[in-house]
Amino acid sequence: MSNSAVNTTTVSILDKDYRVSCGEEEKAALVEAANYLDSKMRDIRGTGKVIGLERIAVMAALNIAHELLQLAKSISKDQEETKRQVEQIVKKVDKVLQDVNSDPGY
Numbered sequence: 001m002s003n004s005a006v007n008t009t010t011v012s013i014l015d016k017d018y019r020v021s022c023g024e025e026e027k028a029a030l031v032e033a034a035n036y037l038d039s040k041m042r043d044i045r046g047t048g049k050v051i052g053l054e055r056i057a058v059m060a061a062l063n064i065a066h067e068l069l070q071l072a073k074s075i076s077k078d079q080e081e082t083k084r085q086v087e088q089i090v091k092k093v094d095k096v097l098q099d100v101n102s103d104p105g106y
Contacts, residue, residue: 013038014045014053040064 008019009027011034022030040060044050050059 011035014041014056016053037064 006021006023007027008021009030010017010019011031012018013034018034020030020034037060040063041056044056044059044063050056
């Protein structure tokens with residue numbers, strides 16, 4: 001957390017209020033996260049297959065963790081592909097520079 005003042009923010013998840021301490025610059029992200037969690041928990045509760053707040057929370061946490069891991073894998077693959085493309089470009093540039101340097105006409 002940065003040097004800014006710490007405030008208490010109230011968020012509502014499944015109609016229950018939770019007071020959370022956070023810096024002013026983090027408040028919007030906290031509220032967004034709480035709203036996302038609330039939405040996931042409501043979806044799970046709405047299926048009628050999971051009963052009990054604790055079980056709903058655990059299922060929501062598992063689903064969110066799965067989403068996070070899938071996103072991390074996707075980003076990693078994208079970075080690997082970008083690295084591969086950059087390496088190919090560097091090889092092409094190196095070849096052109098070698099050709100230019102070996103041509104006495106330049």
